[in-house]
Amino acid sequence: MPRPTRPLEPDPLELEAQTRTVADFVIAHVASLGEQPSFDLVGAEELRASLREGVPETGRPLDAVLERLRPAIAKSYNTAGPGYLAYIPGGGVYASALADFVATATNRYVGVAGAAPALAQIEETAVGWLCTLMGLPSGSRGILTSGGSLSNFSALVTAREERLGEDFRDGAIYLSEETHHCVAKAARLAGFPRSSLRTLPTDERFRLVPAALEQAIREDRARGRRPFLVVANVGTTNTGAVDPLPEVLRIARAHGLWVHADAAYGGFFRLAPGGEALLRGIEECDSVTLDPHKGLFLPYGLGALLVRDGSALVRAHRESASYVQDVAEEGSLGFADLSPELSRDFRGLRLWLPLMLHGVAAFREQLGEKLALARWAYERLRDDPRFEMLDEPQLSVAAFRLRAPAEEADRLGPELLRRVNARRRVFLSSTRVGGRYALRICVLSFRTHEDRVRDAVLALKEEAGALLG
Numbered sequence: 001m002p003r004p005t006r007p008l009e010p011d012p013l014e015l016e017a018q019t020r021t022v023a024d025f026v027i028a029h030v031a032s033l034g035e036q037p038s039f040d041l042v043g044a045e046e047l048r049a050s051l052r053e054g055v056p057e058t059g060r061p062l063d064a065v066l067e068r069l070r071p072a073i074a075k076s077y078n079t080a081g082p083g084y085l086a087y088i089p090g091g092g093v094y095a096s097a098l099a100d101f102v103a104t105a106t107n108r109y110v111g112v113a114g115a116a117p118a119l120a121q122i123e124e125t126a127v128g129w130l131c132t133l134m135g136l137p138s139g140s141r142g143i144l145t146s147g148g149s150l151s152n153f154s155a156l157v158t159a160r161e162e163r164l165g166e167d168f169r170d171g172a173i174y175l176s177e178e179t180h181h182c183v184a185k186a187a188r189l190a191g192f193p194r195s196s197l198r199t200l201p202t203d204e205r206f207r208l209v210p211a212a213l214e215q216a217i218r219e220d221r222a223r224g225r226r227p228f229l230v231v232a233n234v235g236t237t238n239t240g241a242v243d244p245l246p247e248v249l250r251i252a253r254a255h256g257l258w259v260h261a262d263a264a265y266g267g268f269f270r271l272a273p274g275g276e277a278l279l280r281g282i283e284e285c286d287s288v289t290l291d292p293h294k295g296l297f298l299p300y301g302l303g304a305l306l307v308r309d310g311s312a313l314v315r316a317h318r319e320s321a322s323y324v325q326d327v328a329e330e331g332s333l334g335f336a337d338l339s340p341e342l343s344r345d346f347r348g349l350r351l352w353l354p355l356m357l358h359g360v361a362a363f364r365e366q367l368g369e370k371l372a373l374a375r376w377a378y379e380r381l382r383d384d385p386r387f388e389m390l391d392e393p394q395l396s397v398a399a400f401r402l403r404a405p406a407e408e409a410d411r412l413g414p415e416l417l418r419r420v421n422a423r424r425r426v427f428l429s430s431t432r433v434g435g436r437y438a439l440r441i442c443v444l445s446f447r448t449h450e451d452r453v454r455d456a457v458l459a460l461k462e463e464a465g466a467l468l469g
């Protein structure tokens, strides 16, 4: 027998030293987030090229490895910083990093309930909190996913199983022209032909038009299609529009459709003061997608799907096999019974720990501030004749363009974005709405406060002045 060596088992002293090294590295980074530029891609391609390398045969010291990582982190969008107002910001509450550390260091198996019953309960409890926060009744169940796209996929499959059965290609799915493209992707992955998607028009505030929904359902029925699902937006990515849930629910109920709320961006605003009225109807939906890595400010990699009738989620996902018979007891449900995954990280801890540590009140307060900041930015830009606002913020997005003839506004918009971002204090992104170029400020980081939104508005005003004269 060869003498055992243990290259992968550092002793406790070494573990401590390694952990301190990593903690110092991370703390220095997090503590300086506010001073770091809002993005920095100078030299990123060269750096990237330098990281295309072969597999190392022998190990290197941790400090040296972290030094390779340091510039790779720096040369990127500062998505965790206070100036990140692009796309849908997340933030990265630190408690989730601690949770991930504990979860991966202890490496317990949570895919089936029997393998770590109390840990599985922690995750189930955290998911139950989400159901409660969304106003869903007892009997609802959920699952944590890697993000909103996967949640929407599982929701679509669940609705398909419940309403159509195995022969489903004649099913029809209703969504609006502002619905996130991951819903179309989910439909494709779930086996639906393109023709199953009915993309409906929106009103002047980018919300689905209920009358158009009703008419499309009737037309499809008359053509022999089977309408079964409407995906309502609770905060669109472009402008943060919230579809009229009560009317959508009424129509869907009358025609026997499943209502799924894509609340990946907007759902957590229900926690903010006045949020229940703002998102009225979400508590009546059949399923709800949430992204804690957006509206709860957690690090990327955490989505959730909540289903009103939890047993539907089970019916859509449960399979069994003899090799899990020891741990998958009759009658007990594991996460594998509710989702496409079996082995996976103990992701429940990254939701549970921040809520335990800070309490939901801290999140309510932060979400309220984000709504107020978006409105603050909106009002400043609205009162400036050089800007045309696309809509009053329904949540925390202010979308706008330069007030100029269409062609000129579309031509100057990208230059305005480039100039504002080049100041490196904030980072904004653009989109197209109704075929026209638009800029957006999306306030959704717990690190973003009035000073940074003020910087964004000031930069926009100064650069718009320089461009329009």
Ligand SMILES: Cc1ncc(COP(=O)(O)O)c(C=O)c1O
Binding pocket: 088, 146, 147, 148, 149, 150, 180, 182, 235, 236, 237, 262, 263, 264, 265, 291, 303
């Ligand atoms: C409204 C909406 N739905 C779904 C998604 C997809 O979520 P994820 O990126 O977590 O997969 C997004 C992402 O921005 C979104 O804004």
